[in-house]
Amino acid sequence: SRTIKWPIAITSAAAAILLVATLLFYNGSFNKKELPQQITQTVEQPAKNVKDTQRRWLKLPDGTTVVLNAGSKLDYPDSFDGVSIREVSLSGEGFFDVAHNASKPFIIHTGKLKTTVLGTAFNIRAYPNTDSITVTVTRGKVMVQEANKTLAILTPAQQLEWVMQYPATINKKVNLPEVLAWKADDLIMDDLTLEEAALLITKRYHLKVAFMNERIKNCRFTAAFLNRNDLSQVLSVLGDITGTTTNIKDDIIYIDGPGCESL
Numbered sequence: 001s002r003t004i005k006w007p008i009a010i011t012s013a014a015a016a017i018l019l020v021a022t023l024l025f026y027n028g029s030f031n032k033k034e035l036p037q038q039i040t041q042t043v044e045q046p047a048k049n050v051k052d053t054q055r056r057w058l059k060l061p062d063g064t065t066v067v068l069n070a071g072s073k074l075d076y077p078d079s080f081d082g083v084s085i086r087e088v089s090l091s092g093e094g095f096f097d098v099a100h101n102a103s104k105p106f107i108i109h110t111g112k113l114k115t116t117v118l119g120t121a122f123n124i125r126a127y128p129n130t131d132s133i134t135v136t137v138t139r140g141k142v143m144v145q146e147a148n149k150t151l152a153i154l155t156p157a158q159q160l161e162w163v164m165q166y167p168a169t170i171n172k173k174v175n176l177p178e179v180l181a182w183k184a185d186d187l188i189m190d191d192l193t194l195e196e197a198a199l200l201i202t203k204r205y206h207l208k209v210a211f212m213n214e215r216i217k218n219c220r221f222t223a224a225f226l227n228r229n230d231l232s233q234v235l236s237v238l239g240d241i242t243g244t245t246t247n248i249k250d251d252i253i254y255i256d257g258p259g260c261e262s263l
Contacts, residue, residue, distance in 0.1 A: 057188065057224035062086055063099035064106065065190060067183050067226070071127070080104065093125040095183055098140075113151070113162055117142045122154075123179055131164040136179045185228035194219045194242060194255065201253065205231045208252045215259025216244060 056068040062080045072092025080086045086101070089109040098106045100119025108115045110126035110133050120140025126133040135144050136159040144151045144160050151169050152160045159179065161170040177184065187204060189197045195217035198209035211217055219242045225234060235246045235253070244257035 055183075055226045057186075057226060059190070059222070060088070060099075062101065062104075062106075065097045065188075067095045067186060067188075067224075069093035069182055090124055090126060092127050093123070093182070095121070095123045095180065097121045112146055112164075113144060115142050115144050133162045135160045136174060136176070138176055138180070183226075185226075187225040187229065187234065189221065189223045191220065191222050193217060194221075194238075194244070197221075197238070198253075198255075201231075201234070207231075207248070210252050210254050212254055212256035213259050216242070216255055216257050217259075219244075219260045 055070055056066075056072075058066045058068065058074065060066065060076055060080075061078070064086075066074060068074055069092060072090070072094055074088060074090055074094060076088040077083075084104060086104050086106045087109065088107070091110070096106075096108065096117075098117050098119050098121070102118055106117050106119075108124060110124055113126075113133050113135075115122070115124060115135055117140065120137065120142060122135060122137045122140075122142055124133070124135050135142065135154060137154040137156050139156055141153060141155050143153050144162075146162070151162065152158075152171050154160055154171075157173055157176055159172055159174040161172075163170075187200060189200065192200075195211070198211075201207070202209055221238075221241050223237060223241060225237075239245060239257075242257065244255050247254045247256075
């Protein structure tokens with residue numbers, strides 16, 4: 001299978017961290033040549049057939065993002081170009097945030113069921129050692145089918161549970177925080193500026209963020225921290241990605257560095 005190269009991929013089993021960080025400085029680059037060494041490193045990862053005992057955060061070729069729970073597997077193609085349908089196969093549990101494309105429906109195959117969406121966010125649980133599949137929608141609308149039979153069209157906070165030995169399905173309203181508890185502590189920074197990331201850090205760790213250089217705010221990056229991580233770990237990784245330094249004093253995080261060239 002093909003491999004994709006990420007400018008940074010850091011995994012720490014001991015801290016239960018999975019980080020995928022990609023420099024996406026669309027509006028400019030650093031104005032200094034002394035970049036952190038990690039920025040130039042590449043780590044190859046299996047992209048077509050992704051399975052891991054740890055949780056994973058993935059960005060598919062169309063921009064769709066997926067958080068895979070431990071022990072889950074996702075199969076997807078190298079590219080969705082030249083096809084009329086975006087199709088993937090899931091074994092296990094995953095939270096999908098599907099990039100909208102009205103002309104290319106997104107289909108997830110899970111055993112005998114398939115879930116079709118245009119652009120939405122939802123959770124699917126379909127582990128091979130269980131006889132049931134559950135689909136829960138958090139945003140938008142999805143259609144769940146068995147063969148050519150439509151089982152349900154789900155809207156936000158609705159869940160379908162399909163059990164193999166019973167022909168009927170259970171369709172109910174659910175408590176979304178309970179369903180998504182397995183990923184509640186994730187800190188996802190997908191194509192954000194440091195200024196936008198600061199808002200997430202403030203909300204998570206209850207500390208204010210102050211920028212010592214206005215140019216830092218526009219530095220754009222992608223990083224995913226799965227499970228609740230210590231603030232020092234998060235700041236250390238962000239520093240490696242963006243070339244910034246941090247100092248915490250009186251409940252304020254001070255961020256400094258050269259920033260990005262265009263502002």
